[in-house]
Amino acid sequence: xxxxxxxxxxxxxxxxxxxxxxxxxxxxxxxxxxxxxxxxxxxxxxxxxxxxxxxxxxxxxxxxxxxxxxxxxxxxxxxxxxxxxxxxxxxxxxxxxxxxxxxxxxxxxxxxxxxxxxxxxxxxxxxxxxxxxxxxxxxxxxxxxxxxxxxxxxxxxxxxxxxxxxxxxxxxxxxxxxxxxxxxxxxxxxxxxxxxxxxxxxxxxxxxxxxxxxxxxxxxxxx
Numbered sequence: 335x336x337x338x339x340x341x342x343x344x345x346x347x348x349x350x351x352x353x354x355x356x357x358x359x360x361x362x363x364x365x366x367x368x369x370x371x372x373x374x375x376x377x378x379x380x381x382x383x384x385x386x387x388x389x390x391x392x393x394x395x396x397x398x399x400x401x402x403x404x405x406x407x408x409x410x411x412x413x414x415x416x417x418x419x420x421x422x423x424x425x426x427x428x429x430x431x432x433x434x435x436x437x438x439x440x441x442x443x444x445x446x447x448x449x450x451x452x453x454x455x456x457x458x459x460x461x462x463x464x465x466x467x468x469x470x471x472x473x474x475x476x477x478x479x480x481x482x483x484x485x486x487x488x489x490x491x492x493x494x495x496x497x498x499x500x501x502x503x504x505x506x507x508x509x510x511x512x513x514x515x516x517x518x519x520x521x522x523x524x525x526x527x528x529x530x531x532x533x534x535x536x537x538x539x540x541x542x543x544x545x546x547x548x549x550x551x552x553x554x555x556x557x
Contacts, residue, residue, distance in 0.1 A: 338363040339391040341377050343370055345540050347441065347492045348400040349388040350533070354488055355404050357529045359411045363390075401435055404485055416485040427486050430470055430478070434489035437462050441492055444500050445544065448552060452504070459497070459508050463517055466493070471516040476523045483527055493517070494524040499537055503545045 340356070340363050342349030356363050368377055368387050380389045380396035390397045390406070397403050408416045418424045440462065444455040470478075470490075478486035487494075493509070498521075501508055511518040524530060 337393055339366060340364070341366045341368055341374075341380065341389040341391070342387045343368050344535065345543060346370075346387050347438075347496050350495075350535060351400040351488050351491060352388045352390060352403050352407070353533055354483075354491075354529055355407050355416060355485075357533055358416070358483065359407065359414050361407070361411055401431060401489065404488065408485070414482075416483075416488070418479075418484070427478070427484065430486045431489040433465070433470070434486070434492070438492060441496055441500065444504070445548060446551065448555075456506065456508055463493070463509055463514050466490070466520075467514045467516050471520055474516070474520065477520065477527075483524070483529070487520075487524055490520075491524065491530075494521045495535065495537070499540055499544065502537075503541050503548065 338356075338361065340349070340352055342353065342365060344367060353365075366374075366376075368374060370387070373385060377387070377389060378385055380391060381387075381398045384398065386398075388398075388400055388403060390403045392406075392410070397406050404416060417427055440455065440459055444452070444459060447455040470486075475481065477483050478490075497509060500506075509517060509521070525534075
């Protein structure tokens with residue numbers, strides 16, 4: 335029996351954060367894909383507060399919330415560090431990780447919005463991308479970790495992957511390369527990392543699932 339178990343979901347951006355971190359460190363684990371419409375008793379037992387994925391279970395002890403899990407992984411398995419060792423660089427990294435976490439709600443906001451609400455959501459996305467372009471990515475070579483991926487890259491993965499899925503299902507182009515060249519270059523670099531490519535979410539499956547869910551949601555709103 336695996337000592338390490340990860341409860342996730344195929345469309346959860348936060349679950350993929352943990353998958354990539356474990357893969358980067360070469361740590362074997364058992365993956366349990368949760369149906370979030372019919373949550374398992376084990377998930378509810380391990381995360382009784384938020385009742386959400388991801389949950390990492392290490393030797394029977396649950397750790398919840400993706401950023402908390404990533405920091406735990408980095409401390410327990412120090413190979414291929416995801417956070418800088420230098421105290422100042424680490425503080426800067428943690429600042430941008432919190433910034434990314436605070437903006438994660440934009441995924442759901444854009445997904446659920448229509449009409450004027452959608453325009454407002456797009457405006458918020460553009461403001462966040464401008465901060466990435468003009469502040470977060472200034473002086474960044476290839477990735478936030480330089481030539482190697484680090485936890486800041488993983489934290490912003492919702493921009494690198496899930497924004498593109500949302501643009502596809504909504505028929506929008508939010509992250510235009512000529513407006514956000516640094517962000518666009520970073521997205522290409524992030525997606526080309528072998529661990530990311532080899533453990534990439536099935537975007538076609540995700541698009542189909544999210545399109546169906548959005549159609550049902552909008553139909554329900556109009557009734």
